[in-house]
Amino acid sequence: MNDQVKTSVPWQRHWMAVVLIGVVLLAVPFVAALGGQAWVRIANFAILYVFLALGLNIVVGYAGLLDLGYVAFYAVGAYVYALLASPHFGLHLPFWVILPVGAGIACIFGMLLGAPTLKLRGDYLAIVTLGFGEIIRIFLNNLNAPINVTNGAQGITLIDPIRIGDFSFADTTTVLGVAISGPQKYYFLLVALAIMVIIVNIRLQNSRVGRAWQAIREDEVAAKACGINTRNIKLLAFAMGASFGGIAGGVFSAMQGFVSPESFSLMESITILAMVVLGGMGHIPGVILGAILLTALPEVLRYGIEPLQQAVFGRMIIDPESLRMLIFGLSMVLVMRFRPAGLWPSPQRRRELAESAN
Amino acid sequence: MDTLLQQLINGLTLGAVYALVALGYTMVYGIIGLINFAHGEVVMIGTMVAFTVIVSLAGSGMPPLMILGIGLLISVLVCMALGWSLERVAYRPLRGAPRLTPLITAIGMSMVLQNVAMIIWGRNYITFPPMIEKHIFTVGGATFTNVQVAIVTLAALVMSGLIYLVHRTRLGMAMRATAQNPQVASLMGVDINRVIAMAFVIGSALGAVAGCMVGSYYEIAHYQMGFMLGLKAFTAAVLGGIGNLAGAMAGGILLGVIEALGAGYIGQLTGDFLGSHYQDIFAFIVLIVVLMFRPSGLFGERTGDRA
Numbered sequence: 001m002n003d004q005v006k007t008s009v010p011w012q013r014h015w016m017a018v019v020l021i022g023v024v025l026l027a028v029p030f031v032a033a034l035g036g037q038a039w040v041r042i043a044n045f046a047i048l049y050v051f052l053a054l055g056l057n058i059v060v061g062y063a064g065l066l067d068l069g070y071v072a073f074y075a076v077g078a079y080v081y082a083l084l085a086s087p088h089f090g091l092h093l094p095f096w097v098i099l100p101v102g103a104g105i106a107c108i109f110g111m112l113l114g115a116p117t118l119k120l121r122g123d124y125l126a127i128v129t130l131g132f133g134e135i136i137r138i139f140l141n142n143l144n145a146p147i148n149v150t151n152g153a154q155g156i157t158l159i160d161p162i163r164i165g166d167f168s169f170a171d172t173t174t175v176l177g178v179a180i181s182g183p184q185k186y187y188f189l190l191v192a193l194a195i196m197v198i199i200v201n202i203r204l205q206n207s208r209v210g211r212a213w214q215a216i217r218e219d220e221v222a223a224k225a226c227g228i229n230t231r232n233i234k235l236l237a238f239a240m241g242a243s244f245g246g247i248a249g250g251v252f253s254a255m256q257g258f259v260s261p262e263s264f265s266l267m268e269s270i271t272i273l274a275m276v277v278l279g280g281m282g283h284i285p286g287v288i289l290g291a292i293l294l295t296a297l298p299e300v301l302r303y304g305i306e307p308l309q310q311a312v313f314g315r316m317i318i319d320p321e322s323l324r325m326l327i328f329g330l331s332m333v334l335v336m337r338f339r340p341a342g343l344w345p346s347p348q349r350r351r352e353l354a355e356s357a358n
Numbered sequence: 359m360d361t362l363l364q365q366l367i368n369g370l371t372l373g374a375v376y377a378l379v380a381l382g383y384t385m386v387y388g389i390i391g392l393i394n395f396a397h398g399e400v401v402m403i404g405t406m407v408a409f410t411v412i413v414s415l416a417g418s419g420m421p422p423l424m425i426l427g428i429g430l431l432i433s434v435l436v437c438m439a440l441g442w443s444l445e446r447v448a449y450r451p452l453r454g455a456p457r458l459t460p461l462i463t464a465i466g467m468s469m470v471l472q473n474v475a476m477i478i479w480g481r482n483y484i485t486f487p488p489m490i491e492k493h494i495f496t497v498g499g500a501t502f503t504n505v506q507v508a509i510v511t512l513a514a515l516v517m518s519g520l521i522y523l524v525h526r527t528r529l530g531m532a533m534r535a536t537a538q539n540p541q542v543a544s545l546m547g548v549d550i551n552r553v554i555a556m557a558f559v560i561g562s563a564l565g566a567v568a569g570c571m572v573g574s575y576y577e578i579a580h581y582q583m584g585f586m587l588g589l590k591a592f593t594a595a596v597l598g599g600i601g602n603l604a605g606a607m608a609g610g611i612l613l614g615v616i617e618a619l620g621a622g623y624i625g626q627l628t629g630d631f632l633g634s635h636y637q638d639i640f641a642f643i644v645l646i647v648v649l650m651f652r653p654s655g656l657f658g659e660r661t662g663d664r665a
Contacts, residue, residue, distance in 0.1 A: 123600065124600075124655075126393070127593065127596045128649055131593065131642030131645050131646055134639075135643065142636060277458045278462060281458065319476070322476040323473070325473045329473065330466065331466075332462055332466030332469070333470070336462050336463045340456060
């Protein structure tokens with residue numbers, strides 16, 4: 001009960017922090033732009049991953065269902081957008097039609113996957129979701145013959161940006177003497193979406209459904225005995241997670257203007273899962289932190305390793321790309337070694353761990 | 359009929375490799391309930407080490423079979439050491455941590471191993487020097503090579519050895535006891551840490567053997583080859599019922615045969631709508647269908663209620 005009181009109050013109690021976070025969020029795209037638009041794009045991806053990780057958090061963190069194929073729903077959303085708003089089929093529907101359609105189709109896919117498999121337990125579910133993700137990717141890769149639906153490995157190009165009337169998110173506009181570039185506009189859109197998903201996550205956490213998920217996570221049989229319809233509630237977690245994945249995919253499509261199956265590999269699913277677990281499963285600030293760190297770290301390493309090697313050895317000794325991924329992997333191992341519950345676990349979870357350790 | 363027999367033979371060869379790799383997953387899972395995602399990478403390292411040894415000995419004038427044997431031996435030893443250190447450094451400190459924690463560690467280790475391999479062996483495909491002169495046999499319209507015979511025979515030998523080890527030796531008994539209940543096993547005087555380390559070591563040795571087989575069968579190697587191979591082998595282990603040794607062997611061979619048959623017949627089955635590049639899909643579709651009807655795999659026991 002204590003937790004419930006704590007989570008509902010912070011808006012009033014911590015208004016200073018809220019204002020501060022707001023100012024930082026506003027400043028980020030302009031500060032990042034000083035280093036070039038590439039950094040704004042990195043910031044965009046960080047927010048997009050926050051969105052995805054929070055979507056997955058519903059499935060893994062709240063309901064405790066290990067999903068290794070989350071990227072499938074992201075892919076579905078991205079391709080729905082790409083097919084309905086590109087010259088590929090000659091369709092150019094507006095985004096406010098496509099995003100809900102994409103979310104809906106991803107949701108249907110989530111239920112299609114969930115319905116037959118949710119009676120599986122733990123790791124069996126993990127491997128089935130993994131297989132599902134691979135199946136979707138293989139289909140995207142090969143559905144260019146005999147009917148060209150996805151354009152195969154080449155992917156779909158020239159996807160429309162998000163556009164409201166004449167206001168396009170792709171070009172630069174000047175507002176009150178400040179030039180706002182395309183990526184910066186997407187940044188604000190993504191922040192708005194992320195705030196939406198954060199609110200949904202917070203509201204879910206303390207809702208009837210959220211408590212049912214928690215009960216299933218801790219002990220499914222007991223939850224069932226308490227009158228929870230475990231099948232429907234688990235299906236709901238899958239469907240909700242999938243819809244968020246679908247929306248994220250749509251925005252990804254519009255932002256990049258290009259999709260190909262390569263973006264939806266198993267590694268992508270694993271990275272999103274790593275964000276959730278590394279940050280602190282089921283704890284919203286932790287998941288956000290995990291998503292931002294895991295997006296930023298490889299990029300910082302990309303720009304940091306080359307000069308560092310030059311400075312230390314005077315020449316490139318080790319291929320920077322592999323060294324970058326090596327450090328990335330190693331830091332995942334180290335974080336888990338020293339903070340097994342994640343970087344910023346929920347207070348409740350930390351207590352449970354401390355109890356079980358004694 | 360010719361294609362059927364041919365695909366069965368190819369499937370059996372591939373399945374033998376899957377089975378060996380799957381055993382590595384299933385042994386570790388059976389004892390500590392961890393999906394060792396890095397196992398595929400151990401197999402890859404095994405292939406790479408064998409390659410390096412074989413290439414450096416190729417000009418030495420030794421008989422080719424001996425060179426192959428040395429390559430296999432060194433690769434097995436290196437992988438055993440690697441498996442042992444993985445357990446020691448990455449997984450042992452995490453015993454008792456939340457269930458997903460070691461999974462992320464395993465993923466991290468797999469990235470580390472992959473990139474170390476890339477730094478050592480480069481990012482290009484490596485061609486395996488053919489050490490054995492290929493003989494092609496023809497039986498009833500289907501052909502197979504002596505390499506395939508060697509792979510299947512060696513796999514059968516290694517697996518029999520493993521069955522003997524698990525069911526007839528003290529270490530095997532300790533392993534089975536730990537798998538059933540670690541606490542009680544340790545009360546009976548079983549050194550749990552040693553048993554778990556041995557599961558990793560033996561699993562990695564099997565992986566190294568499989569790695570050498572893959573190398574000599576396809577004659578190429580790549581630093582990313584462990585990923586898909588590991589995924590398929592893990593699927594095989596789950597198909598048979600994860601934690602179950604006989605299940606992993608059966609699952610591996612079954613998966614290999616299904617894949618080969620699928621690749622051979624998918625065009626006919628779907629009226630040329632889907633081609634053989636959908637080969638990779640079969641493993642997963644079969645897996646989903648089997649788990650729908652047998653949620654604990656073909657030979658698995660009912661799992662408990664721990665999610």
